[in-house]
Amino acid sequence: MADAALTATPRGRKVNLRRQPGFATLAFFCIAFLYAPIFILIAYSFNDSRSVSQWTGFTTDWYAKVFENNEIKAAAWNSIQIAGVATIVATIVATMAALATTRTRPWRGQTATYMTINLPLMVPEIVTAIATLIFFALLFNGLGVNFGIGNLMIAHTVFCIPFAYMPIRARLEDMDKTLEQAAADLYATPWQTFRRVTLPLMMPGVTAGATLAFVVSFDDFTITVLLAGPGQSTLPIYIWTSLRRGISPEINAMSSLLLLVSILLVTLSFIIGRRRK
Amino acid sequence: MTVAAADPATTDQDLKAAEIRVAAANRAVQAREKRGRWGLVSPAMIIIALFGIGPLLIVLVYSFLEAGTYGGVKWNFTPDAYVQFLFEKDLFDDTHLIFTYSYLQIFGRSIMLAGITTVICLFLGYPCAYFMATRPPQQRAFWVFVITLPFWTNLLIRTYAMFVILRDDGIINNALMNAGLIASPLQIMFTDTAIAIGLLYAFLPFMVLPLYASLEKLDFRYVEAGYDLYATRGRVLRRIIIPLTKPGIVAGSILVFIPAIGAYVTPTLLGGGKQLMIGNLIALQFGSSRDWPFGCAAALILMVMVMIALMIYVRNTSRGGVVHG
């Protein structure tokens, strides 16, 4: 539906044909509903008391505590490591897969390939979690193989692949196919065409995909908590264990920081993805 | 005047030679294409097959094994796990099975909660999507971004935020008590209601986006035709707009129902271990209960339900409905 359509009523007043009563209100309610808890959480991270429901005063003490906490630092480092490796591997692998599966004539095995790539998205997280747990337990008991934190990296890579794949594929489908023909017409070998034409034009999609993969890995809880061993805590797991000990504004502060990171990265990915449209 | 007449003998000869060269070139191109394609796609496929599909197959196998004493499994094939789902062994007589509905209850609760969540999401999400779709075109990307952003933030944190609000000592109760509307705190936390609110909060964007996609494609001239034929606003909505956006409605519903039914974080945090959903049940078997085969069986039953929902989704979108993802 394009721009607002105005019609004159018999009484001469302009009526917006697209308006439905109450819908705008409900829409704003939805958005408020989605964002209010987040704002409250962030607000109370500055609360000058241990309570998370009574406001007493403004302070940044809790944030200071977060930055001094060594457990948090260790967990953050784990999160970054895992997300970093998973993102890099998933993005490279997804880029290759996207190149192979977009803009081609229909080929055998197409449906199977799509289903496989999107599989991690379709399986409920809890099922993936226990399946991975069993898998690595079997690996350890049966073959004595244990990658340590590598287990988590592998598990994360699996579900990061479809998240990296989607923006890259979208970008490739949008690309003009004649550009590559023009490059060939101008004496470029297939490799040169890829390097000088396809890859630069594809980069916004790759960056968007990598950012999404990083966010998804960084934020993951269910799979990580069931799989992580001692010393392999990530930030979400740290928040979880803190919650079990009892809520505190420190958790609010910690959470707010994590939210900020996610929001920044997603906004970045969104902006990059929309450039050069 | 017309086309060039060439010497027939050389024409035939060199046509044949050309044909051979073309065929060779064709074969080379096709072979290279095929090699290239499989080469490029195989890392992704291998990783997912090995570490995604493989583990799921192991789950399938494990569900038919016997539970080990301290967790893990004994390699002894038995359908016990599935039997356990519906029946309990009589304490005194091993062969006597008593029907138990406690697990069915958990599955029933999960389906009900997921269903309620889906319905409420629909009632809230439709006006929201409608509003977004009727904004001026330049604004729409902004609104899509606003609705999508929460989806990308940490689910645990968002659920925790909801927890803080709903608990006995939380914002809602404090506000109500301060306003003098209630005397003692409402027991919201750890009830099915809390879980439903949490699920609604987690998955609302999943409903709004497909609805928005469907509404945006709507040809407004149908609505104009409705008004032209004396329909009221309500009727136009009910009998024109909603039926035309049915694909979006189905897509959104499935996209909320599937993760809702397999939810883990939300019921864990907001259900407090008292109100179990399927996700909790499964996780429990790998925690304190130490009954891996049963956990695998429950997981598989969950997967079957998800796959049925997925098939409905695929059949709906391939019939020319909303293109998603």
Add this chain to the structure above:
Amino acid sequence: MADSDAIEVRGLTKQFGNGADSVTALDNVSLSIRQNEFFTLLGPSGCGKTTLLRLIAGFELPTRGNVLLEGQSVVHLPPNERPVNTVFQSYALFPHMTVAQNIAFGLEMRGRPRKEIDGTVEEMLALVQMTGLAARKSSQLSGGQQQRVALARALANHPKVLLLDEPLSALDLKLRQGMRAELKALQKRTGITFIFVTHDQEEALTMSDRIAVMSHGKVQQLGGPLEIYEQPVNRFVADFIGDTNFITAAVETSGDGMVACRAASGLSMLVAPVGEPATGDSVTLALRPEKIQLKPGGTAQVELSMYVGTDTSYEIRLPDDSRMAVRLQNALDGRPAFQVGDAVSVEVSPGAARMLLD
């Protein structure tokens, strides 16, 4: 003959799909294109002209047949190994590169030294009158400017043959007419063989040295603009180029020299025979509206009159109720010679009508 031809195609056939669903885009086409020629492939959409162009460029492999460049078979070579360049219908300028980088691309791919590349880029910019716009990106250019860059990018590589795929179709009328003259001049100046694809017959007639009129994957007629216009060989060519009256007539006398034919309307015409028509045969004649004379008074009547500035187009009703289109130049004072309702008689000079093969 073979060595002096820029391009020769022999028995070129292209089928898409297979079995019952296969589409024959090109059906056993053979023709030669000479050096330094402005050669046009003309026809309606789906006639195979673009397919033929793509086969010459190397973007497709033929089902059968050969493509020769200056006598050498290139049919099996990929596009990046053929010394021909293409100007695409959508221009296909690289959006992430500047104008200069676009033009330089082919030379860079061939590993030319930097100095040579820079010099050629300057030269090309001057050739298409885009000097000073080297640093712009394609999104900052108008349609006409993009087209010049596409031209420059192709010409920078001094190809043996330049292929142009309906390059003017996206431009508006005035711009298109201007570009026609420029392209023609460019071809003469560079001496490169141009192979031009279009569906616009006016374009073909004004620019080409020779035209190949195509339909349904076959070449219907190949010749210079005058020949194509004045001597169409069949109904399709007569109909596609300009306006034509098709008249069914019976042969009255046959022999050497001209043959007299009489139409059902009574109109008698002397035409040059094609094939060997016998007396009594029914033939189709093609008669252009501007080759008919009208005299006042007679058995025909003016039904419609349309003033077109330089001429007036008339529709004449003949005694047997058939219609004929006639186009007459207006008098020096601009007034049309006849009005609606006037009685006129139709006269056709010997040889004005053409006998068609089908």
